[in-house]
Amino acid sequence: MTLPRIAVDAMGGDEGVRVMVEGAALARRRHSDFKFLLVGDSARIEAALEHHPNLRAASEILHADDVVGGDELPSKAIRRAKTTSMGLAVNAVKTGAAGAAVSAGNTGALMAMSKLALRTMPGIDRPALAAIMPTLQAHDVVMLDLGANTEADARNLVQFAVMGAAYSRIVNGFEKPVVRLLNIGTEEIKGTEELREAAAILAEATRAEGLALTFDGFVESDKINRGETHVVVTDGFSGNIALKAIEGSARFVTDLLRQAFTSSLRSKIGFLVSRPATELLKHHLDPNNHNGAVFLGLNGVVVKSHGSATAKGVANAVAVAARLLENKLTERIAQDLAQLGESALRRPARAPSAAAARSGESGAGGGAA
Known part of the structure; x- marks a missing residue:
């Protein structure tokens, strides 16, 4: 099958552009059908791509002026989702410009942005x-x-x-x-x-x-x-x-x-x-x-790479994203939720605790634990 391209937050992680681009290039060498949307400082990405012509031929660059800090609060980062490399990578999944997003940046910010942009699946x-x-x-x-x-x-x-x-x-x-x-x-x-x-x-x-x-x-x-x-x-x-x-x-x-x-x-x-x-x-x-x-349970695929990952680690994160796209993860989850049914998720009556049971026996009035 022809896979949708994968949006890569090229600015995330401990070493940023160099490792993220090297990781995407390694993934491309392993899988010649991978295509990418590289998001971040276009000048720095272009310079890194000079060493990876094979990746350059399979990539488009989306410029982003801003970067989410590693220790930045998610509540602050989410307000800059439209200008940061992380936010634009996630938004590419929302708009259909990419099938999945990969970032090695701030986990809390990535979770917040992904949930806001993609929303949770029905039943989750x-x-x-x-x-x-x-x-x-x-x-x-x-x-x-x-x-x-x-x-x-x-x-x-x-x-x-x-x-x-x-x-x-x-x-x-x-x-x-x-x-x-x-x-x-x-x-x-x-x-x-x-x-x-x-x-x-x-x-x-x-x-x-x-x-x-x-x-x-x-x-x-x-x-x-x-x-x-x-x-x-x-x-x-x-x-x-x-x-x-x-x-x-x-x-x-x-x-x-x-x-x-x-x-x-x-x-x-x-x-x-x-x-x-x-x-x-x-x-x-x-x-x-x-x-x-x-991040499971979203209307789209978002993969979090470890911030200290090497190029090999980034390539593996990209491969995870591609595999989930190829095997239609969200559709599988939706099918299983439909099989489970809402009735199965309704809370059963809770058994009283031992203390509550003893209280009821003594006539003081029992209650659910």
């Missing part, structure tokens, strides 16, 4: 930020929400599960991905009321509605990367903490190995012997190989 209350992470198995795990919503009720979590499953079917090829809710334990009685309620809705919906997912209860954070779960669902507060803990652990392991292998001559010899294994580990833990988080 809040968009969620989803990313893929490596596991011990051959497949990756999809995790959401990773920071778009600090709080999420049961209805939100169910919608996240449907969206995450649709995403997993595209990136991993599973017909019915295994979905679990992140919790402090796997027992049914564990966790917040919202988690237990979402679990009840998903369990009933997968039995009655025939959704293209397999709900399998709860998962603890230490099992996220085991590969036993295809989709991990949580609120953005917990998800962001878990993601950064996993990334920090990966950096800790690689730094620890580096120190160990350079501590003595004997260690250096050991490194040479084990180098094939350590290179494989390095490749597996390199965040650039899994770069490209997606």
Whole structure:
């Protein structure tokens, strides 16, 4: 199929134009059918394109005078959506000038601009930020929400599960991905009321509605990367903490190995012997190989690249955007939501807590938890 062009915020990220253009050029070399709308300072983009004639032939430049700062408040940035490279890249998706947008800029600003310009899909209350992470198995795990919503009720979590499953079917090829809710334990009685309620809705919906997912209860954070779960669902507060803990652990392991292998001559010899294994580990833990988080639930495709991503990482984020376009992500989510039905998302009557039950038994009057 002929893919729509991809709008790239060329000014976003820690190094801006150079890395973003190099990443788009690498993506173009890997996929000759990719076409781009490069948004930002036209003079700087033109200068960068001199080193990438293949990309130049497949790109159009949209000039933007302004750039969203990395620490800028979303409420401030959103007022300049019509003049910034980020805002114009997102707007290109809205107008149909591009099929998807990729930015390595301010996450909060990108979320705010995307939600305002593209709006949420029918049946979705809040968009969620989803990313893929490596596991011990051959497949990756999809995790959401990773920071778009600090709080999420049961209805939100169910919608996240449907969206995450649709995403997993595209990136991993599973017909019915295994979905679990992140919790402090796997027992049914564990966790917040919202988690237990979402679990009840998903369990009933997968039995009655025939959704293209397999709900399998709860998962603890230490099992996220085991590969036993295809989709991990949580609120953005917990998800962001878990993601950064996993990334920090990966950096800790690689730094620890580096120190160990350079501590003595004997260690250096050991490194040479084990180098094939350590290179494989390095490749597996390199965040650039899994770069490209997606705002799910919008009427359009927006991909967030890590601000510190290399050209390889940017190329992978572009490839994520193209793959979602090719596999019609938004249409898949809409179909699954229709299959789920609004009735399944209506809150069931909440069971009274143990304290409330005891209060009712004593004649003091009971209430829902």
